[in-house]
Amino acid sequence: MHGMGRPTNPLLSRDAIAATALDISAEEGPDALTMRAIAARMGVRGPSLYNHVSSKDDLLDAMTALISKELDSSALATADWRAGITAYARSYRRVFLRHHGILPIVARRPVQTAEALGGYDAISAALLRHGLPPAEAAETAAAIDYLVLGSVLETYTAGFIRAPRDYRPEYPALAETLEAADAVPAAGPAPAGLAGLDERGFERGLALLLDGLGVRLDRLR
């Protein structure tokens, strides 16, 4: 065959393209995510992708949809609100952590899959069920969202490029906290030391926020 026309079995599909794009982004970083690179990995030429996605932006939408389908809000069905929210927030965080590189792109796109909307509905329902006024429930759900996304977007640890002790002369308090964080042993899934600080920071923030929420719920009872 010389001038290849339509193949017997389609080589591409919107979802397959998006899945390949997620692979590339995870393996080689978001800068490597070019239309030609995606096509190459699928044994195809760049412009062929445009038979299935209308633009790169549209492809990013498809990737967002694919990621959000990984979300699972079943943990929120529990009667124990604290355990439910904690498990949901963790699983939510884990999904985005898996796609860490394109989080900034994905996080700013509208929420449209049933899985993602179901998650927001489930956490809203849980908060309402335990007595929070609706407007306050919206704010609390947003706050938890922010904590999850912030912890994935930025890694607190990675911001500090010097060794903890090298901050001591100019920033003694910062150095003290970082050195202490560096000495923390591994606990469960969180790695030891500075490498685990991001996860521990997320866990700490969630625990404190839920502590505060507990007090609030008691008062409303």
Add this chain to the structure above:
Amino acid sequence: MHGMGRPTNPLLSRDAIAATALDISAEEGPDALTMRAIAARMGVRGPSLYNHVSSKDDLLDAMTALISKELDSSALATADWRAGITAYARSYRRVFLRHHGILPIVARRPVQTAEALGGYDAISAALLRHGLPPAEAAETAAAIDYLVLGSVLETYTAGFIRAPRDYRPEYPALAETLEAADAVPAAGPAPAGLAGLDERGFERGLALLLDGLGVRLDRLR
């Protein structure tokens, strides 16, 4: 003059380029931030910028530095830890909100200016001063960071493209919380309704987290 060579007064400098870049990003969005666009606004041709920044990535570093110089941790000097942290987190958030478009780029770069490092040192010092163990202080500082950045990165509100009531058939709890949030009157700097939900969500998260922190500090006393 025909072939323009070195000008009498330099037209460019690293900081001036970065400042212009921030202007463009704020006014026309991050996609409009091209080397040629920056140059044009400064009355110069694209490649001239490379006499002052070594690459676009380097320019992004310079922009990050400029933004982080706007940070101000003086609020943390107060004896009242709660008021201090609240004021600091708000001012921190306001700075990033002003540069909302390039936050994803900026947030992932190392913290190197005195202002930014001073902020982390100040909040670490405040937490230590009030009795938090150092490792826990690191985690708490990280958590507050996440809340601030998450609230700027994503706008909870903007994720929902339908009108609140249109979620009711499929996602009743979500609809109820969003409708209630939409009915909230303006309070201080936060606008009324859905438009203010992002700020209120941040405030709510911060308040709850600090409530939890208060309980923790009391126990440590």
Add this chain to the structure above:
DNA sequence: TCGAAAAACTTACGTTGTTAGTTTTGGAGA
């Protein structure tokens, strides 16, 4: 059976970041 639409292709255009080499000027050292 036939024709339109689908799905691959090739070619090519404008933009982007960036390099190379040119020209003019500023300023330090003789």
Add this chain to the structure above:
DNA sequence: TCTCCAAAACTAACAACGTAAGTTTTTCGA
């Protein structure tokens, strides 16, 4: 004061990117 090198603007041009246009082959519904 003169000289000369480095600084700072320029022009020209490249490769890579997203994408449009038009071509070819195959599938599938009327």
